[in-house]
Amino acid sequence: MLVRLLYASRVVDTSPEAIESILAQSRQHNPGSGITGVLCYGGGVFLQAIEGGRSAVNALYGHIQRDPRHQQVELLHYEEIDERCFGGWTMGQVNLSKVNHSILLKYSEKPELDPYAVSGKVSFALLQELMATAAIMGRA
Template sequence: MLVRLLYVSRAVDTSPAAIEAILTQSRLHNPASGITGVLCYGGGIFLQAIEGGRTAVSELYGHIQRDERHKDVELLAFEEICERRFGGWTMGHVNLAKLNHSIVLKYSEKPEFDPYMTSGKVSFALLEELMATASIIGRA
């Protein structure tokens, strides 16, 4: 059974090297577990969609909750799905700080997107738009 999980967290270390290390680790380990998804980062906040088998996604989310590189981890959405939306990415990446403010403003009260202040549905809609506008990089 396929599921999709969407969560938000704050980065403990906001250095570019720390963010790149998380992406590299994801891209190395996710294929063997059948995990796909996208990681958005900006302003010290991660927004991540993870797709795959229910057990694999649940185990990965548990690992993220215990990972010392993340704090304030909050589940935004968890659902059974018929098909993947991010199947082409072992872990795509979006730098939220570099997005066109008009895209962000479409889904947010302010030009800085804060997934802590929006619903999972709104956060997922933003991810859908980012995918449609080719803003997601790191296709693997």
């Protein structure tokens, strides 16, 4: 059974090296677990969608909750799915500093990433729009 999980967290170390380390680890680990997804980062906040088998997704989310690189980990949405939205990505990446701020304003009060202030449904709609506008990089 496939599921999709959407969560937000605040990043402890916001250096480019720390963010790249998290992405590299995801891209190395996820293929073997059948996990796909996308990571959106901006202003010290992660918004991440992960898809895959229920056990693998649940185990990964448990790991993220215990990971000292993340704080204030909050589940935004969890659902059973018929097919993946991010099947082509082991972990795609969105660099919000290069995204048109009008896209962010479409989904929130301010032109910044704040998944804590909107619903999981709205956060997922934002990720889908970013995917449709080719703002997601790193299919690896």
